[in-house]
Amino acid sequence: MSGLEKVLMKGNDAMAEGAIRGGCDAYFGYPITPQSEMLEYMARRLPALGKVFVQAESEIAGISMVYGAAAVGARAMTSSSGPGISLMQETISTLAAAELPAVIVNVMRAGPGVGGILPAQADYFQATRGGGHGDHHSLVLAPWSVQEAMDLTSLAFDLADKYRNPCMVLADGLLGQAMEPVVLEDREVAAPAKDWILTGAAQGERKVITTLRLDPEELEALNRRLEAKYAGLTPQEVRYSTHLVDDAEYLLVGYGTCGRVARSAVDELRAAGFRVGLMRPISLFPFPYEPIRALASQLRAVLVVEMSAGQLLQDVELAVQNRAPVHLVNRLGGIVPGADEIVLKLRELIQ
Amino acid sequence: MTPADHPAVLTKDKTHYCPGCSHGIVERLVAEVIEELDLCSRTIGVAPIGCSILIYDHLLVDFISALHGRAPAVATGIKRMRPDLFVFTYQGDGDIAAIGTAELVHAALRGENITIVFVNNTVYGMTGGQMAPTTLPGQLTTSSPTGRDSAVAGFAVRVAELVSSQDGPAYVARTTVADPKGVMRTKRAIEKAFRAQLLGLGFSLVEVLGACPTGLGLTPVDACAWVRDSMIPHYPLGEFRVHERLAGAALGA
Numbered sequence: 001m002s003g004l005e006k007v008l009m010k011g012n013d014a015m016a017e018g019a020i021r022g023g024c025d026a027y028f029g030y031p032i033t034p035q036s037e038m039l040e041y042m043a044r045r046l047p048a049l050g051k052v053f054v055q056a057e058s059e060i061a062g063i064s065m066v067y068g069a070a071a072v073g074a075r076a077m078t079s080s081s082g083p084g085i086s087l088m089q090e091t092i093s094t095l096a097a098a099e100l101p102a103v104i105v106n107v108m109r110a111g112p113g114v115g116g117i118l119p120a121q122a123d124y125f126q127a128t129r130g131g132g133h134g135d136h137h138s139l140v141l142a143p144w145s146v147q148e149a150m151d152l153t154s155l156a157f158d159l160a161d162k163y164r165n166p167c168m169v170l171a172d173g174l175l176g177q178a179m180e181p182v183v184l185e186d187r188e189v190a191a192p193a194k195d196w197i198l199t200g201a202a203q204g205e206r207k208v209i210t211t212l213r214l215d216p217e218e219l220e221a222l223n224r225r226l227e228a229k230y231a232g233l234t235p236q237e238v239r240y241s242t243h244l245v246d247d248a249e250y251l252l253v254g255y256g257t258c259g260r261v262a263r264s265a266v267d268e269l270r271a272a273g274f275r276v277g278l279m280r281p282i283s284l285f286p287f288p289y290e291p292i293r294a295l296a297s298q299l300r301a302v303l304v305v306e307m308s309a310g311q312l313l314q315d316v317e318l319a320v321q322n323r324a325p326v327h328l329v330n331r332l333g334g335i336v337p338g339a340d341e342i343v344l345k346l347r348e349l350i351q
Numbered sequence: 352m353t354p355a356d357h358p359a360v361l362t363k364d365k366t367h368y369c370p371g372c373s374h375g376i377v378e379r380l381v382a383e384v385i386e387e388l389d390l391c392s393r394t395i396g397v398a399p400i401g402c403s404i405l406i407y408d409h410l411l412v413d414f415i416s417a418l419h420g421r422a423p424a425v426a427t428g429i430k431r432m433r434p435d436l437f438v439f440t441y442q443g444d445g446d447i448a449a450i451g452t453a454e455l456v457h458a459a460l461r462g463e464n465i466t467i468v469f470v471n472n473t474v475y476g477m478t479g480g481q482m483a484p485t486t487l488p489g490q491l492t493t494s495s496p497t498g499r500d501s502a503v504a505g506f507a508v509r510v511a512e513l514v515s516s517q518d519g520p521a522y523v524a525r526t527t528v529a530d531p532k533g534v535m536r537t538k539r540a541i542e543k544a545f546r547a548q549l550l551g552l553g554f555s556l557v558e559v560l561g562a563c564p565t566g567l568g569l570t571p572v573d574a575c576a577w578v579r580d581s582m583i584p585h586y587p588l589g590e591f592r593v594h595e596r597l598a599g600a601a602l603g604a
Contacts, residue, residue, distance in 0.1 A: 026432060052431045057457035061424040064417065064454070068428025071415050072395070072436075076428065090418055198413045198429070200393040200436040208407045210398070210416035 005184040011175040012037035014150035014182050015079070015105055020045060022154030023189035024103070025074040026052035028065035030084060033117040034173040035107035038079045059084035063091040063104070070100040071209050073197035075157050079105035081173070082115060082123055085131075092166050093132030096226065097211035099196075101160035104138070105153065105169040107176035110307075110334035118334025119173035119257060124311035127170050128285045135223055137230050138166040139237065140284040142255040146180035152282070154187055159237065161191055163229060170284060172307065174257045174336060230286075239282035240291055244270060248277030250346060251295060251324075253316050254305035255281045257336060262305045265342035274350065281312075289319040296323035301349050305342055306330045358382035360391050360411045367405055371571025373561025374402060376528045377470055378409050380538045381441070384545055385412065394437045395429055397422040401443040402476040420451025423458035426465040437548060439466040444485040445475045448508045452484075455514065462519035462553035466544045469510060469556060472563035473582065480566035484508045487585055492566070507585060511558045515591035521552035523592040524602065527560035529578035533588075536602040540590070543597055552594045560586055 009017065016038045019027070027042040039055065046053040052069070056062035062078045069076035080088065085106045095102050106127060110120035130136045139159050143149035153169050160167040198207055213219035243263055245251065250269075254262040259280035269276040279295065281288050296302070302324050306312040313328050320326050329345040331337040352358065361382035368374050385394055394412040398404050400419035407414035417425040422440035430438045447455050447469050458465065474492055475481040481494040487507050489498040499507075515523035524540040527533040537559055544555035560582050562574035569577055590602060 026428070028428065054427065054431060054461075056424065057453050060421070061427075061454050061457065064421040064424035065428035065431070067417075067421075068397070068415070068425035068430075069432045070428075071425075072429050072432045074428075074432045076432075091421070094418055198395050198415060200395050200433070201413045202392050204392065206411055206413050208414045208416075210407065210414070212404060212416060 006181050008179055009146055009182050010037060010179050011146045011149050013041050014146045015153045016041035018150035018153030019077055021187045022157035023075045023191055024077055026069045026076040028054045028056050028062040029078045030056050030059045030062050032081045032084045034109055034176045035079050035081050059087040063088040066102045067091055067095055070102050071198050073194045077103035081107050081109045082111045089132035093134050093136050094211050095166045096136035098209050099164040101164055102166045103156045103160055104166060108172040116334040119336055120334055121172055121307040124308050127168055137285055138168045140168045140170050142170045142284050144256050144259045147182045149175055150182055172257050233286040237283055238286050238288050240288040241280045243278040245277035245295055247275050249275040249300045251277050251279055251299050251302045252305055253279045258305045258307060261337055261339050262342055264339040268343050287315050292319035296320045299324040302326045303346055304328050352383050358386045360385055362409045366409055369565045371564040371574055373528050377559050380541055381468055382410055384542045388545055390437045397426045397440040399442040399446040401446050403441055403443055406441050420446050421454055423454040427458055427463050430465050441468045444471045444483045448484040448510050459514045459517050459519045459554045464548055464551055464553055466548045467556040469558045470561045471558055472561045474563050474566035476563050476566050511591050514556055520554045520592045521594040522547040522555035522597055524590040525558040525588050527578055529562055529575040539602050547597055550596060
């Protein structure tokens with residue numbers, strides 16, 4: 001057997017399957033729209049595989065269980081959406097401080113507050129800036145298709161283990177709910193040896209995992225170590241894809257669902273004779289600043305497409321550094337921008 | 352083990368606890384039981400937020416420190432992955448009965464096969480003696496300066512009763528370390544709670560009434576008398592849940 005199988009899957013199911021194929025040992029979660037299918041998928045599949053599934057009493061408890069499981073060496077994960085991810089932030093900060101691996105999937109819905117249940121990208125700052133207290137970051141991966149959602153969720157476990165750091169898959173409600181054909185590829189799971197885990201002092205040498213550091217010199221040393229770890233993610237963990245950028249005078253930048261809509265806009269504008277290209281960040285932390293900067297000098301304008309109020313825009317401006325004007329086209333509240341809106345905005349800019 | 356012996360898993364360094372604090376006694380009892388049950392090389396402790404966060408400096412087994420109130424959920428994650436290890440949390444009253452009530456109750460409801468050693472001294476010690484969920488009605492604290500007025504500040508929670516009224520627990524007891532007899536009973540209760548986990552019977556909890564002389568503004572001797580005279584009437588001692596496979600030896604008179 002080739003190991004390749006093509007099936008029709010919903011994004012949430014695909015991310016759950018991607019987690020299993022990525023070596024997920026345990027899932028701890030709490031229902032919330034629009035990602036509850038992931039919890040249900042794990043409830044069906046994990047116990048049958050001899051793995052651990054616990055429906056927690058809250059997102060706070062769920063991520064705390066992930067923290068405990070990670071401390072004894074498990075590849076553990078949780079998933080949620082905006083309000084639930086907000087509740088997890090204290091522990092996400094603590095996972096980063098304790099240098100414990102964990103995978104967190106955020107299927108973004110519109111906020112703030114309870115907000116709505118339709119797709120949005122407004123958790124961008126929360127995901128990419130750390131989200132919790134103190135200086136910390138999660139690696140952040142943003143898929144644009146059901147296939148990529150599955151593959152990046154698998155990859156997230158490798159990255160979390162490699163860097164001993166939380167890794168977040170940042171999807172949105174459209175990707176969570178959409179159905180697309182995906183190729184189920186057999187995947188070699190090779191978790192690194194973990195000599196830092198708690199074993200109950202089985203070998204006699206006991207270990208303590210704590211994030212309390214009352215000595216400021218000691219805490220600063222941790223801060224510096226984390227700072228260096230985050231800086232070291234660039235360039236090797238910078239991921240992005242481009243479409244027709246070589247001769248582009250205008251560049252669309254968008255990730256996830258917006259990247260996909262923007263690609264349709266690019267093709268439409270190209271057909272009309274405009275030299276337009278697409279830059280789609282896949283890793284949002286680390287962000288592809290340099291690849292965008294490298295394109296900036298040839299551009300007449302950059303148009304950022306997002307389902308948030310100018311959040312991605314800020315990173316693009318940091319990348320472009322005034323080499324070209326940067327504009328924004330966005331929809332909020334759970335509305336996905338249409339290709340026609342992007343085309344219209346770019347035609348305005350061209351004129 | 353006699354009082355003259357020193358458990359190997361208990362530090363001989365000084366602790367940071369105040370004179371007369373009950374934590375030192377309870378930590379020693381936990382250390383004795385760990386050693387007597389031969390758990391030194393198969394235990395993971397989960398430390399709380401509060402005065403006893405530094406328990407990992409005193410009790411020399413594997414430890415992880417949890418965020419405030421989260422210890423039962425952290426212990427759940429550990430135990431589900433490593434059911435062969437002995438997993439316990441050590442928590443104070445603010446940690447377990449205010450910010451961590453949900454994690455406590457749901458770990459109990461799941462019958463999670465972990466053990467909780469809970470020290471109830473009616474105040475938040477580390478932050479300066481503020482009112483805790485376990486503060487008695489009328490009790491003076493730094494955040495109930497005229498005494499806890501239940502009309503506006505509510506009542507004192509009885510954790511052992513709260514937990515033992517649910518279906519999940521295998522063993523729930525309340526004891527005190529404010530007198531020597533209580534110390535011996537507490538040790539037996541801790542041992543039974545540990546055995547409940549080792550037998551795979553489910554959730555176990557020992558609530559230990561202790562003294563916080565600093566928080567109470569009393570001498571160590573008077574603080575112990577206060578525990579006997581004021582706390583025990585509100586917090587009756589005894590075993591609230593004993594799984595049939597643990598029945599037999601009672602805590603003793």
